[in-house]
Structures are given as C-alpha cells and as structure tokens.
Amino acid sequence: MVKKYIFGAPFETDAVVCGPEECSREYDAQNGTITTENGFCFHYELNDTDVIYGLGEANRGINKRGYIYVSDCSDDPDHSEDKTSLYGAHNFIIISGARNIGLFFDYPAAITFDIGYTKQSVLEVSCERADLYLYLITGDSAYDVAKQFRKIIGKSYIPPKYAFGFGQSRWGYKTAEDIENVAKGYRENKIPLDMIYMDIDYMQDYKDFTVNSERFPHFPEFVKKMRSENVRLIPIIDAGIKIEEGYDVYEEGAEKGYFCKREDGTDFAAAVWPGWTHFPDVLNPDARAWFGAKYERLISQGIEGFWNDMNEPAIFYSKEGIDTLNETIKEYADYLKNKEKSGEDTPADGLFDELMDNARALPSRVKGAFENLQNSPDDYRRFYHNVNGKMIRHDLVHNLYGFNMTRAAAEAFEKIAPDKRILLFSRSSYIGMHRYGGVWTGDNKSWWSHILLNLKMMPSLNMCGFLYTGADLGGFGCNTTRDLLLRWLALGVFTPLMRNHAALGTRNQECYRFENVDDFHHIISVRYRLIPYLYSEYMKAAQNDDLYFKPLGFVYPDDKIAIQTEDQLMLGNEIMIAPVYTQNVSGRCVYLPEEMMFAKFCPDGSIYTQVLDKGHHYVEIALNEVGLFIKKGKRIPLVDVAQSVEEIDMSTLTWLGYEGAEYELIEDDM
Ligand code: GLC
Numbered sequence: 001m002v003k004k005y006i007f008g009a010p011f012e013t014d015a016v017v018c019g020p021e022e023c024s025r026e027y028d029a030q031n032g033t034i035t036t037e038n039g040f041c042f043h044y045e046l047n048d049t050d051v052i053y054g055l056g057e058a059n060r061g062i063n064k065r066g067y068i069y070v071s072d073c074s075d076d077p078d079h080s081e082d083k084t085s086l087y088g089a090h091n092f093i094i095i096s097g098a099r100n101i102g103l104f105f106d107y108p109a110a111i112t113f114d115i116g117y118t119k120q121s122v123l124e125v126s127c128e129r130a131d132l133y134l135y136l137i138t139g140d141s142a143y144d145v146a147k148q149f150r151k152i153i154g155k156s157y158i159p160p161k162y163a164f165g166f167g168q169s170r171w172g173y174k175t176a177e178d179i180e181n182v183a184k185g186y187r188e189n190k191i192p193l194d195m196i197y198m199d200i201d202y203m204q205d206y207k208d209f210t211v212n213s214e215r216f217p218h219f220p221e222f223v224k225k226m227r228s229e230n231v232r233l234i235p236i237i238d239a240g241i242k243i244e245e246g247y248d249v250y251e252e253g254a255e256k257g258y259f260c261k262r263e264d265g266t267d268f269a270a271a272v273w274p275g276w277t278h279f280p281d282v283l284n285p286d287a288r289a290w291f292g293a294k295y296e297r298l299i300s301q302g303i304e305g306f307w308n309d310m311n312e313p314a315i316f317y318s319k320e321g322i323d324t325l326n327e328t329i330k331e332y333a334d335y336l337k338n339k340e341k342s343g344e345d346t347p348a349d350g351l352f353d354e355l356m357d358n359a360r361a362l363p364s365r366v367k368g369a370f371e372n373l374q375n376s377p378d379d380y381r382r383f384y385h386n387v388n389g390k391m392i393r394h395d396l397v398h399n400l401y402g403f404n405m406t407r408a409a410a411e412a413f414e415k416i417a418p419d420k421r422i423l424l425f426s427r428s429s430y431i432g433m434h435r436y437g438g439v440w441t442g443d444n445k446s447w448w449s450h451i452l453l454n455l456k457m458m459p460s461l462n463m464c465g466f467l468y469t470g471a472d473l474g475g476f477g478c479n480t481t482r483d484l485l486l487r488w489l490a491l492g493v494f495t496p497l498m499r500n501h502a503a504l505g506t507r508n509q510e511c512y513r514f515e516n517v518d519d520f521h522h523i524i525s526v527r528y529r530l531i532p533y534l535y536s537e538y539m540k541a542a543q544n545d546d547l548y549f550k551p552l553g554f555v556y557p558d559d560k561i562a563i564q565t566e567d568q569l570m571l572g573n574e575i576m577i578a579p580v581y582t583q584n585v586s587g588r589c590v591y592l593p594e595e596m597m598f599a600k601f602c603p604d605g606s607i608y609t610q611v612l613d614k615g616h617h618y619v620e621i622a623l624n625e626v627g628l629f630i631k632k633g634k635r636i637p638l639v640d641v642a643q644s645v646e647e648i649d650m651s652t653l654t655w656l657g658y659e660g661a662e663y664e665l666i667e668d669d670m
Contacts, residue, residue: 001138002152003028007036008131011387011397013108015432017154019135027134031101032123036130042103044123050097051553051563052115052123053142056090056464057429057441059083062456062551062566064093068117072110073399073428075314075375077443077477079453087312087442088429089399090464092149094142095123096553102137102145108397108430129396143547143554146463150545154435156467157410158542159496160421160670162232163305163468164531165194165645166492166524168510169234169501174201175215176222183231185512191521192528192643195423196226197307197501198235206274207242209249209297223302230644232304234423237295239311239405240277243269249294253280258287260383260394268383270315279313282404283385283397291405292412299416305423306409307440311402312428317373320382328369402428403436410436421670425497431464438468438497446475446506451488451581456566458495459554462547467538470497479507482514483583486523486623491579493527493626494571496538496548519603519624525641526601526626531648532637536666537572548572556593565591574634574657580621587620596629599656607656630657637665 004023027034032044046052052064059079060067071089079086091105093113103125105111111127118124135152139145150156168182179196186193204210211219223233241250241259253259259267259278267278280291295306372378380395387397394401406426413422424437433439441457444450454471461469473492474485480502489511492498502509511520527534541548550570553563568578568590578590592614600608603624612619612629621627630636635657642648650667 002148003136005134005136007034007040007134008129010106010132011108011392013106013400013430013432015106015430016104016133016135016152017432017435019152023133031136034134039126039128040107040130040132042105042123042125042134044095046095046116046121046123047097048121050095051142052093052095053146053551054090054093054102054460054463055113056092056431056461056466057086057088057439057457058090058460059086059453060456062459063564064113065116066120067115069113069115070110071113071399073312073402073430075310075312077445079442079444079450087402087427088439090429090431090461090466092431092464093125094145094463096142096145100139100142100145102135102139102149104135104137104149104431105132106135107132108400109395110398141554141557143550143557146547146554147545149463150465153431153465155545156434156465156542157424157437158421158539159423159438159468160304161535161668162194162645163423164496164535164538165498166192166527167195167197167234167499168193169197169199169472169499170509171199171502171504172201173199176217179226179233182510183226183229185510187229187643189512189517189521190643191511191517191524192641193231194644195232195234195305195499197499198233200236200238200273202235205242205244206238207244207247207249208237209294211298211301220301227302230646232423234305234307235298235303236307236309237409238273238309239279239313239401240270240272240274241280242274243276243278250278253278253287253290256287256290257386258284258290260385261391262383268318270313270318270379272310272314272316279383279401280405280408281385282408283387283392283400287386288404288408289411292408292410293416295409295412296416299422304420308402308406308409308424308426308437311405311426312375312398313401315375315379318376318379318382321373321376321379324378325366325369325373328366332363332366399430402426403430403433406433406437425468429466434465434467439466440469440497440499441471443476443503444472446478446480446484448484448581448583450475451484451491451579452567454488454495455491455569455579455581458549459547459551459569462541462549467541467548468496470495470499472499472501474500474502474509476501476503477506480509483623485509485511485514486519487580489520489523490626491577491581493523493530494534494577496534498527516624522601522603522624523626528641528645528648529601529638530636531645532639532650532653532665532667533572533574536637536664537574539666540572540664552576552591552593559593561591562593574631574636574663576629576631578619578627578629586622587618589616589618590629591616592629595632597632597657599628599630601626609656633658633661635659635661635663637663
C-alpha cells in the first residue's frame with residue numbers, strides 16, 4: 001500500500017506519475033517520527049537485523065546501513081569509500097526486517113540519510129526545509145515494496161536493441177581516423193562491437209550540437225559509413241552552452257531568455273570545457289523544448305544515440321568565484337606589503353609571484369578560495385530557474401538538473417523520431433529520469449574495488465527505476481591492467497550498458513591493445529551469445545515494473561546468508577551472477593541459496609556445466625572465462641556469436657540449463 005504525505009509547500013519534481021490521488025497532512029507516527037520545526041527530520045529506530053536497501057547510485061554496500069549518504073548531485077571523480085555524494089540523487093530507501101517499509105522523500109535539494117552512522121540503531125533522514133512529499137509504502141517483502149514503488153514512478157526507459165551490444169569509448173578520440181582505427185581494431189580481431197562513443201573532441205570548440213569540420217570533414221557520410229559496418233557513433237552532449245558570438249545556440253538562448261539567470265536577471269556564466277558557458281534552464285518547459293530540439297541537428301546527420309554529461313551541472317569556476325579568489329589574493333598581497341613596510345620578516349622578492357604560481361604553497365585561505373572555485377555551493381546559490389514564471393534559486397532544486405536535461409532530449413526525440421528508440425543516458429539524475437534514459441556511473445577508477453562498487457550499485461539503481469545502467473569498464477581514471485579489464489568486462493557482460501571508457505592521458509584501454517586478444521574476443525562474445533536472454537529480461541523488467549538485477553535477499557528473503565551476500569546478484573528470473581573482482585585469483589567462493597547449475601563459457605567456445613547443491617562452493621573461473629548460475633528448473637536461450645547485435649542469427653538459438661523448462665523469449669526489431 002502506498003500513502004502520500006505532504007509537508008509545507010513542496011516543489012513538483014515530476015518524479016511520481018501514478019501515485020495515490022489523496023495526499024495527507026496527518027502523518028502516522030507508527031512508521032517513524034517526523035519533526036518539522038528546524039527543517040525536516042524523519043527518525044526511525046532500527047532493529048538489529050533490519051536491512052536498508054535503496055539510494056540508487058550511492059557508495060558502499062547493497063545494505064546501506066552503517067554510513068551517511070547525502071543526495072546532492074556532485075561532479076566528483078574520486079569515488080573513495082568515504083564519499084557521501086555521487087552524481088545521482090535517488091531518495092528511495094526500503095527498511096526490511098520484521099516489517100517492510102519503503103520511503104521516498106521527494107525533495108530536490110540536498111537531503112541526508114544517516115543510516116546508523118551517528119547511532120547504529122537509528123535511521124535519520126533530514127533536510128533543510130520541511131517542504132516535501134513523503135511516499136510511504138508497506139509490503140510483504142522488500143521486493144514487493146520495490147515493485148510498488150516502481151509502479152508509482154512510471155515505466156523505465158527502453159533503449160534500442162543495438163544498445164545491448166558492446167561499446168568502446170575514450171576521451172581523446174579526435175578525428176574520424178581515430179574512430180575508424182578503433183572500429184578496425186575491433187573488427188580485425190573479431191571482437192564484437194556496436195558503438196563507438198564520441199567524447200568532447202568531436203565538437204567545434206566544445207560547442208554542443210556542432211561537429212568539427214576539419215577533423216570530421218564529411219560527417220553524415222562518415223556516420224553512414226560506420227553504420228554500414230554496424231557501428232553506431234554516440235556523441236556526448238554537455239550541459240553548458242559556450243558563450244560565443246555567432247554561435248546560434250548561444251545567441252538564440254540569450255535572446256529568448258532560456259539560460260539560467262542571476263538574481264539581477266543577467267545570464268549566469270560558468271566555465272566548463274568550452275570556457276565561459278551559460279546553462280540552459282531545463283526546468284523551464286519552453287527552454288527545455290528549445291534545448292531538446294537542438295539534438296535534431298545530429299539526428300539529421302544519422303546519429304541514433306547520445307550521452308548527456310556535466311549535468312549536475314559541473315562548474316569549474318564562475319566569475320564571482322574568480323572575483324572572490326582575486327580578493328583573497330589581493331588581501332594577502334596587501335598583508336605582505338604592510339608587513340614589508342613595517343619591517344617585520346620581509347618576504348623575499350618575487351615571493352608573491354611564486355605563491356601565485358604554486359597553489360600548494362599558498363597559505364590556506366588563498367588555497368581554500370582556490371579549491372572552492374570548482375562545483376562551489378556558493379555558485380549553486382548564484383543562479384535561478386524560471387519555473388512557471390517564478391524564479392527558483394538553483395540550490396533548492398539542484399538535483400533536478402541532469403534529470404531535466406535528459407528529459408529535454410527524450411521529449412524532443414518523441415517529436416523528432418516518434419517511431420524510433422534512441423539511446424540516451426546521463427551522468428546526473430533524479431528519480432523520474434529513469435523514464436527518459438539510463439545512467440552511467442561516472443568517473444570511476446581502474447581499481448579492483450570499483451568492480452565491486454559497480455556490482456553493488458546495479459540492484460539499488462534498479463529499485464529506483466534505472467534499468468539501463470553500467471559503469472566505465474576497465475575504469476575511467478588511472479591506468480588499467482589487462483587482468484582488471486578482463487574481470488570487469490566479465491561483469492559488464494551482464495550490465496545492460498556495456499561500455500569500455502577511459503580518461504584522457506590514461507593507458508590505452510581498447511581491448512585489442514593487449515596481449516592475447518583472443519581472451520577479450522571470447523569474453524565479449526559471451527555477451528552476444530546471451531543477448532536474447534539479457535534483452536528479454538530487460539524488457540520484462542521494464543514492462544512489469546520489475547528489477548533486472550536483484551539482491552539475493554529479494555528472491556530468498558528467509559535465507560540469512562543470501563540476504564548478507566553482496567557480491568552476487570540475481571539477473572532476471574533465471575540466473576545468478578558471481579563475478580570475480582580480486583586480482584591474482586583463479587576463481588572465487590559463491591553461495592548458492594538453492595541447487596543451481598553452474599555454467600562456464602570456456603575460451604574454446606564450449607560450455608562446462610555442473611549442478612551444484614545449495615551451500616558454499618569454490619568455483620574456478622579463469623581470466624578468459626565467464627561463469628553464471630542457472631536456477632533450478634530454469635533454462636536460458638543462447639545464440640551463436642555475432643559481430644554486432646544486428647547480425648545475431650536467431651535461427652542458431654539453443655537452450656542452456658534444466659531440460660524442459662519454460663521460457664518467454666521477447667523479440668522485436670527495434
Ligand atoms: C567527464 C565525464 C567523462 C568524460 C569527460 C570528458 O569527466 O564523466 O566520461 O570523458 O568528462 O568529456
């Protein structure tokens with residue numbers, strides 16, 4: 001059952017689309033107490049064994065208990081264990097134990113989830129203003145609660161079928177030739193590939209919706225040529241619009257008043273990749289429609305998918321931030337001068353210049369002002385959105401920017417190409433955005449711990465509606481290693497978004513760059529063999545408001561070990577996955593909550609199977625192998641390897657698993 005409570009005057013986020021009609025101001029305290037005097041605070045006494053699920057794209061475990069999390073969309077590439085905010089804001093949690101209660105705090109500014117951090121037995125959710133909707137869901141199990149929640153937030157985004165293929169990306173592909181070489185590297189080594197992503201360098205001076213004509217001289221022809229080889233090009237779109245005379249998107253936006261404004265009505269300027277930019281006011285429906293329509297420029301050149309980035313929105317610095325820094329530096333310079341005059345410890349000649357050059361040597365105040373330039377909370381208070389004629393300060397709706405940028409694109413696609421599915425995913429998001437696109441989990445690192453973080457985020461994201469998800473395989477930051485990439489790809493085989501992406505300046509990470517390329521060919525081939533299953537399970541999850549990835553505890557709620565197992569996941573209704581995420585091992589321990597068939601895809605193309613009893617096992621899985629576990633009495637479809645999704649030959653379909661099981665295969669040609 002879902003109940004909706006209203007506190008104060010909430011902002012309409014559009015997260016919930018089919019919620020209860022009735023809304024109550026009388027809150028029932030048996031489900032936790034609420035105070036609204038100094039901001040909003042929800043307080044709940046936890047039982048020792050209560051598990052807290054949810055929070056979507058958040059740090060740490062599947063069970064969120066024992067830490068503090070802040071929904072505050074942040075452009076922070078260091079996803080270390082201590083971080084409390086990442087790129088998304090997904091304010092849905094499930095308290096699961098003797099009772100199962102779901103809570104969605106529909107509040108678009110920063111909100112804190114203290115989940116047994118201050119006090120182990122206390123869950124506290126608090127935010128500065130008591131203006132929000134609270135949705136309270138009760139159910140028979142955590143799984144039941146999650147499905148009820150999914151119903152009220154509306155159906156999840158469905159990408160085109162090709163987007164279930166493998167994609168290669170790198171920040172640093174600059175020319176058509178770079179891209180052709182990547183395609184060649186894959187095709188020559190017979191490693192399947194469906195997409196090559198185009199990072200910011202394809203643009204003219206980082207201007208959205210432009211293509212650099214020197215580096216991509218005949219872009220539509222190039223897109224067509226790649227398409228004829230079954231490779232789709234997927235360009236990035238950033239949030240900031242470069243301020244440059246003659247750039248029509250800038251000029252139009254400024255003229256129509258579609259950019260976010262300062263309090264005095266002037267357009268707020270922030271520096272991002274292009275230098276000074278304005279942010280389209282995507283919370284204003286007119287501006288949103290205007291910005292979304294611009295995607296047509298690339299669609300008309302043959303583009304069929306996009307990734308939206310820097311949409312927290314990320315800010316390198318603002319004019320106001322620079323002014324504050326300059327003032328602090330000036331104050332410090334004056335101080336040094338006065339000191340010099342008064343004859344105290346005279347600073348050596350040129351010290352000031354040296355200080356300016358070397359931020360590390362600057363005294364802490366200057367250093368603080370310098371560090372505060374990027375993604376500064378002060379800047380988020382410096383600009384406004386026009387929402388139905390009312391100016392709303394950005395920090396109060398901060399977590400809705402990425403959502404609405406992506407919505408802008410998706411709403412436009414309905415007009416531009418109503419009969420087509422277009423690939424779309426975003427870095428920043430809020431619940432509700434799951435109806436318009438997927439998410440990738442941002443700038444992770446080539447760390448073994450990030451394979452596990454990737455795994456753990458997946459079911460939590462699914463609970464919040466985000467089904468088309470995945471991480472930068474191999475790691476975005478830092479130099480990857482061959483074994484790390486292979487192990488991570490073996491998890492990526494199962495994530496709907498399967499993309500290898502790396503940062504500028506890091507070691508080359510395309511699969512064909514490493515020794516024994518056959519191993520990469522083999523791992524990615526397994527993905528293509530499984531696509532009929534993965535696609536069918538994705539479609540079922542999307543159509544039935546279900547989860548594609550589930551924690552084991554959702555399927556085996558009475559099995560304590562299953563509930564506590566966080567490095568294995570249920571995928572769809574037939575299989576369990578247990579990827580290897582440690583270095584220098586030849587296999588791993590797995591827990592089977594019931595009898596299952598272990599199936600291992602071996603490098604010679606054969607499949608080793610063994611029925612294993614309920615309980616603990618050690619399974620051997622080499623670097624060039626992929627393992628999965630088929631539930632008792634189930635089977636899954638398999639096809640022969642293809643070089644792209646389009647080339648999959650359904651007439652090669654066979655079955656893997658228990659004899660005689662039923663399976664509903666979902667096929668379409670989109
Ligand atoms: C951001 C994105 C990353 C991209 C880079 C350059 O860091 O998260 O994926 O490669 O910007 O566009």
